[in-house]
Amino acid sequence: MHPAFTIGGAALALMPLAMTLASRSSPAVVGFAALCFLAGCWRVDRAALRALLPPLVSPPGLAALAFLAWSVISLAWSPFPALSLRMLSEFLPTLLAAYCLARLAPGRLPGFAPTLGAVAVVLSAAYVAVDLAADMPVERFLGSRVAAFVFNRSVMTLDLVAGPLAFVLWRGRQRVAAVATLAFTMLGVLRSISGAAMMGLAAGLGMAGLARLLPRRAGIGLAGLGLGLAVALAPVEGDLLARVMPDAMHAQLTQSSSRARVAIARSFGAAVAADPWRGAGFGTSGRFAETPAAARIPGEMRVLLGVGHPHNSFLQVWAELGLPGAFLAALVLMLMLDRLARLPRPDLAVALGLVATSAAIAFVEHNAWAAWWTAGLGAAISWAREAARQRVEDAATRSFAMGGQA
Known part of the structure; x- marks a missing residue:
């Protein structure tokens, strides 16, 4: 194995731990890992580099490029x-x-990478749980910011990576490591204060379980319905939640600032209604209160447009890119599900679990274009594709063995 693949695989495996120690580090780690695999392929497998292009002219690729x-x-x-x-x-x-990374890493990861990934997840989750339980002594000693939410990005990254990584370990017959990866991820997420990470964990586990139990079309249909509604209803999310969420539920979600989030969604929804056709422009959420669309809504609704983003990636697409952007985003998601529908049942369950986790977090949390989020998704997809490669290799091995016996 080329040394660049070994180094890149180690970087991919250690990314969750890097995120826990430095909560914006995943773009640098994933970028470094991708460069390692690009360099290795340039030296020993240039055909793999040419294989980067065909997916871009497939229906999902063309839709993504159009977006x-x-x-x-x-x-x-x-x-x-x-x-x-x-x-x-x-x-x-x-x-x-x-x-x-997602295209080149699978099939070129060193054998130790899944085990190292499990160790990184366990250490990350354990550190989050222990540090928060002890009132963050490390941060106090270092003079860093002492606030429980500093681990939110870390646990959301664990949410993304844990399922696909555990699946790789399970297929590699490292059952204890697979269970430990999931168990410690749950510990870290549940010990954190991130309501988004908890929603992602619940959605991912629930969707993966349903995908195993329901007929294939039903599982895909359920995922498609959820994603379709998330896009279609995003502009009216705030108004809907304001009507249906009782005060008792807000009281239970005080730590998640549910009232403020509903008010923010209402403000951005009003801005979308004021300019639904093209949006304010990519990346303008940071100064959305100063956009022309904001000037068209009542003054009291403009105040919360200054929070930086709408805490809903689907709504952010509407606000910044308008109806064409929302349509293209929905098209990408539906074409993605069409591709996933062809996977074997176990792979499909893991893939839909990742989709549900991602969608649940995106519905309530970060800036849609956050680099740390994009990097985490890339790492998770890389592990999921590695699990698919293992399945193909196992099938080929069994076929060869049966042929030999015959």
């Missing part, structure tokens, strides 16, 4: 082109690195 093209076109009417360019400069390189 990115519309995002770039929206800079033409962005009131803050410098801000839009800065967001693109953070998002696009990380997206490219995540794509290269």
